[in-house]
Amino acid sequence: MSNQNSLAVDMQGITKRFPGVLANDNVDFQLKRGEIHALLGENGAGKSTLMKCLYGLYQADEGDIFIYGDKVKINTPNVAINKGIGMVHQHFMLVQPFTVAENIVLGSEPTKNNMIDMKKAIQDVEKLSEQYGLNVDPRAKIHEISVGMQQRVEILKTLYRGADILILDEPTAVLTPQEVHELIEIMESLTNEGKSIIFITHKLKEVKSIADRVTVIRRGKSIDVVDTADATTNELANMMVGREVILEVEKSAAEPGEVILEVENVHADNDRNLPALNGTSFQVKRGEIFGIAGVDGNGQSELAEVMTGLRKLKSGKIMINGKNITNYSTRDIIESGVSHIPEDRQKRGLVLDFSLFENMILGSHYKPPYASGVNMNYSSIKKESKRLIKEFDIRTPNEEVLAKSLSGGNQQKVILAREFNRNPELLIAAQPTRGVDVGAIEFIHKRLVEQRDAGKAVLLISLELDEILSLSDRIAVIYEGKIVDILDIKDATEEKLGLMMAGAESETVVEGGE
Amino acid sequence: MSEEKNIAIKKEENRYYEMLANFIGPFISVIAGLLVGAIFMLSIGRSPLTAYAVLFNSAFGSLAGISETLVNTTPLIFTGLAVAFAFRTGLFNIGGDGQFLIGYISAAWVGYIIHVPMIIHVPFAILFGIITSGIWGGVAGLLKAKLGVHEVITTIMMNYISLYLVAYLAGGPLKGATFLPATKKIFDSAKLIKLMPNIRGSRLSIAFILALLTAYLIYYILWKTTIGYEIRAVGLNSEAARYSGIKAAKNMILAMFISGGLAGMAGITQVLGLQHRAYQPFGFIGYGFTGIAVALLGKNHPAGVVLGAFLFGILQRGSMQMQSIAGVPKELVQIIQAIIIFFVAAEYIFKYIAHKLKENKGGVTSVE
Numbered sequence: 001m002s003n004q005n006s007l008a009v010d011m012q013g014i015t016k017r018f019p020g021v022l023a024n025d026n027v028d029f030q031l032k033r034g035e036i037h038a039l040l041g042e043n044g045a046g047k048s049t050l051m052k053c054l055y056g057l058y059q060a061d062e063g064d065i066f067i068y069g070d071k072v073k074i075n076t077p078n079v080a081i082n083k084g085i086g087m088v089h090q091h092f093m094l095v096q097p098f099t100v101a102e103n104i105v106l107g108s109e110p111t112k113n114n115m116i117d118m119k120k121a122i123q124d125v126e127k128l129s130e131q132y133g134l135n136v137d138p139r140a141k142i143h144e145i146s147v148g149m150q151q152r153v154e155i156l157k158t159l160y161r162g163a164d165i166l167i168l169d170e171p172t173a174v175l176t177p178q179e180v181h182e183l184i185e186i187m188e189s190l191t192n193e194g195k196s197i198i199f200i201t202h203k204l205k206e207v208k209s210i211a212d213r214v215t216v217i218r219r220g221k222s223i224d225v226v227d228t229a230d231a232t233t234n235e236l237a238n239m240m241v242g243r244e245v246i247l248e249v250e251k252s253a254a255e256p257g258e259v260i261l262e263v264e265n266v267h268a269d270n271d272r273n274l275p276a277l278n279g280t281s282f283q284v285k286r287g288e289i290f291g292i293a294g295v296d297g298n299g300q301s302e303l304a305e306v307m308t309g310l311r312k313l314k315s316g317k318i319m320i321n322g323k324n325i326t327n328y329s330t331r332d333i334i335e336s337g338v339s340h341i342p343e344d345r346q347k348r349g350l351v352l353d354f355s356l357f358e359n360m361i362l363g364s365h366y367k368p369p370y371a372s373g374v375n376m377n378y379s380s381i382k383k384e385s386k387r388l389i390k391e392f393d394i395r396t397p398n399e400e401v402l403a404k405s406l407s408g409g410n411q412q413k414v415i416l417a418r419e420f421n422r423n424p425e426l427l428i429a430a431q432p433t434r435g436v437d438v439g440a441i442e443f444i445h446k447r448l449v450e451q452r453d454a455g456k457a458v459l460l461i462s463l464e465l466d467e468i469l470s471l472s473d474r475i476a477v478i479y480e481g482k483i484v485d486i487l488d489i490k491d492a493t494e495e496k497l498g499l500m501m502a503g504a505e506s507e508t509v510v511e512g513g514e
Numbered sequence: 515m516s517e518e519k520n521i522a523i524k525k526e527e528n529r530y531y532e533m534l535a536n537f538i539g540p541f542i543s544v545i546a547g548l549l550v551g552a553i554f555m556l557s558i559g560r561s562p563l564t565a566y567a568v569l570f571n572s573a574f575g576s577l578a579g580i581s582e583t584l585v586n587t588t589p590l591i592f593t594g595l596a597v598a599f600a601f602r603t604g605l606f607n608i609g610g611d612g613q614f615l616i617g618y619i620s621a622a623w624v625g626y627i628i629h630v631p632m633i634i635h636v637p638f639a640i641l642f643g644i645i646t647s648g649i650w651g652g653v654a655g656l657l658k659a660k661l662g663v664h665e666v667i668t669t670i671m672m673n674y675i676s677l678y679l680v681a682y683l684a685g686g687p688l689k690g691a692t693f694l695p696a697t698k699k700i701f702d703s704a705k706l707i708k709l710m711p712n713i714r715g716s717r718l719s720i721a722f723i724l725a726l727l728t729a730y731l732i733y734y735i736l737w738k739t740t741i742g743y744e745i746r747a748v749g750l751n752s753e754a755a756r757y758s759g760i761k762a763a764k765n766m767i768l769a770m771f772i773s774g775g776l777a778g779m780a781g782i783t784q785v786l787g788l789q790h791r792a793y794q795p796f797g798f799i800g801y802g803f804t805g806i807a808v809a810l811l812g813k814n815h816p817a818g819v820v821l822g823a824f825l826f827g828i829l830q831r832g833s834m835q836m837q838s839i840a841g842v843p844k845e846l847v848q849i850i851q852a853i854i855i856f857f858v859a860a861e862y863i864f865k866y867i868a869h870k871l872k873e874n875k876g877g878v879t880s881v882e
């Protein structure tokens with residue numbers, strides 16, 4: 001180690017155990033000054049854990065950490081911050097009713113005569129934001145700004161505290177493609193200013209496009225470090241999973257049957273009482289995967305909610321299997337054979353303080369074999385949970401741990417297992433692969449196709465055009481709460497969809513294209 | 515195979531640490547409370563050793579003492595359970611005192627208005643009291659579920675309504691013929707059976723057994739039934755509960771009904787087991803309020819509530835004797851109680867210690 005100081009971070013032989021889990025097993029990790037270094041690995045491989053050790057949220061059981069060549073003991077985030085390390089967590093930690101500036105200075109407020117100097121805070125934030133082209137409004141309240149903006153606030157927060165080593169834990173999982181693009185630019189401007197960035201993602205394309213090097217972690221061990229220029233996405237995928245991964249979806253042509261879901265001229269408001277769905281209509285048939293494409297915020301979330309009884313319709317009609325279920329209760333809709341993978345796993349999909357087995361039956365908890373009368377039947381619940389843990393390859397020491405102790409991707413798999421296991425007539429899947437690794441994506445896609453081939457219907461809502469294009473048999477484009485058009489998969493191209501997502505009618509698109 | 519065994523051992527270890535962490539906070543809090551109490555006593559020139567010896571002695575020194583301690587414990591188990599149960603749904607029931615009074619007057623009324631065999635009379639009086647006090651609590655749940663009115667506000671307001679209502683009833687329409695500001699005496703058939711009839715002056719009745727059974731019942735409901743599953747889901751993440759088809763509104767009303775009924779049980783057993791008539795209240799006796807402390811100390815777990823109620827029962831029982839024998843003002847016990855609560859509330863500190871302890875042993879951490 002002659003040129004130690006060219007290393008911003010050097011973690012040597014890091015081992016971290018949780019009860020029943022060896023989360024990090026003698027891991028070495030090196031971040032060079034000024035580089036963007038990707039961490040790649042399956043769900044539960046130990047990426048977040050390694051970074052939490054670096055940020056002082058966990059203490060490694062064994063191993064040493066060097067920052068710019070100095071050996072350091074980081075036992076709290078405060079120490080990490082003092083060493084110039086900043087971390088943006090996958091689940092943001094912002095105070096909703098506070099302004100952007102207030103959030104950024106929180107905990108290290110500038111003062112004047114013992115009072116918080118808000119003017120200076122705003123100025124500082126504006127200056128920083130300009131320097132890195134972040135474009136945030138210091139006076140806006142957090143709950144008024146988009147997820148992408150909130151993430152920038154998190155980044156600014158670390159910069160404000162003087163970070164020059166940034167850890168971004170799955171920053172792109174919740175972003176729209178446009179926002180991802182902007183984030184990548186921000187990351188580049190940060191490294192141009194001499195910052196070093198650790199970047200966790202499951203999207204191999206992103207790794208290829210921005211990372212200089214990548215460290216691959218598998219089951220707690222670091223497998224390899226490669227220059228991204230030297231590896232293809234397929235090679236990266238194989239390295240992290242340890243087997244061949246098929247990134248393409250294999251499926252035969254759909255054989256659609258009768259209509260199972262009818263959405264007719266639905267109108268509904270969003271949380272701020274503004275119209276979100278403005279006469280949405282479409283039909284989904286048995287034996288098909290029906291994709292909904294659109295830019296985030298065009299009514300996709302509200303659409304999933306009205307169909308599952310979580311949001312009231314102002315007018316319109318929803319039918320399932322010929323039965324009018326408009327404004328039915330959620331339980332009645334579930335009973336009619338609908339499963340729902342919600343877009344936000346922590347807000348809705350899981351009770352984080354419930355054990356894994358309790359989460360596994362959420363929504364079917366009152367029915368045999370999980371309950372008889374009012375008595376819960378925990379032995380059969382646990383048995384079923386064990387089976388699902390195997391089937392969906394959920395990486396957990398056992399079925400009794402709290403859901404919050406699972407890695408992000410494994411939390412998502414719990415929801416998937418539960419919703420598939422209901423064997424629904426109609427599966428509403430909103431961002432089903434958010435935060436899961438390529439191996440799991442392959443598996444989930446296969447399951448979705450199987451569902452279709454078994455004569456069930458799948459309604460896929462996704463912000464990822466790739467996913468929509470590779471899975472769907474028909475694609476509806478939603479724009480400002482209305483279906484712009486419905487395309488057959490053989491007529492759909494990325495460009496066409498892109499234009500329609502911006503509000504163009506398909507005829508004009510076709511004309512324009514010819 | 516050996517790996518599985520390893521995991522099983524780890525699982526056990528994990529549980530052990532979790533239990534330890536649950537005990538450590540309350541335990542240190544109690545010690546701290548007693549220590550601060552001792553400092554107070556020293557500062558007024560009294561011997562804490564004598565005082566605590568008296569306290570211990572009066573609580574456990576004789577069968578009569580033990581009996582009286584358990585008499586003090588009984589209503590606190592009920593009100594502690596009431597607070598803990600509501601809390602599991604994410605609701606804060608401060609209305610225990612009001613619900614207590616409703617149960618109290620209801621049971622007294624049934625106790626003297628009808629005269630039927632004991633086997634019918636007692637259960638009927640209890641049931642009637644549970645229903646009225648349950649409805650009293652349920653109203654707060656209803657207001658919260660349907661109109662979004664915060665339960666802390668409504669339960670406090672309803673405390674006053676019940677205070678004046680019961681004062682009016684006991685001193686007016688339901689007043690007995692004697693000079694006492696109280697209802698008529700209940701018939702013998704409505705009285706709870708004494709547990710220690712051979713001990714002179716023992717007031718302990720099966721109310722105490724009922725309290726223990728109720729604690730077990732609440733445990734069973736919370737962790738073994740679908741009702742409890744739903745209630746806990748609503749309390750931990752109401753959005754996820756709603757998503758899964760659980761009706762938050764229904765569960766809030768139900769939980770407040772049960773909570774109200776539990777607090778009511780404290781009043782019911784007070785009438786049927788001890789006083790045998792309902793006296794006109796001049797203020798709150800404070801069982802509801804102390805119930806909050808008991809629930810806090812017991813981590814909202816039925817077993818913890820029983821232990822917490824027992825501790826407070828001891829303190830209350832001992833406070834009188836401490837005053838007369840050791841010359842320590844009985845208010846001191848309230849100070850000790852307050853300190854205990856203060857430390858339990860400040861339990862973050864202990865969580866931190868336990869967290870560090872586990873860190874060193876490689877246990878679970880919950881920083882997320």
Ligand SMILES: Nc1ncnc2c1ncn2[C@@H]1O[C@H](COP(=O)(O)OP(=O)(O)OP(=O)(O)O)[C@@H](O)[C@H]1O
Nearest residue numbers: 018023043044045046047048049405407408409879
């Ligand atoms: N606080 C915790 N308590 C117990 N086990 C934990 C805890 N945090 C993580 N683990 C376990 O450690 C392992 C690694 O988890 P980690 O969150 O680091 O995975 P990850 O690589 O970030 O995965 P993902 O891509 O799904 O986010 C998992 O098996 C997880 O269950």
Ligand SMILES: [Mg+2]
Nearest residue numbers: 047048407408
């Ligand atoms: Mg992670």
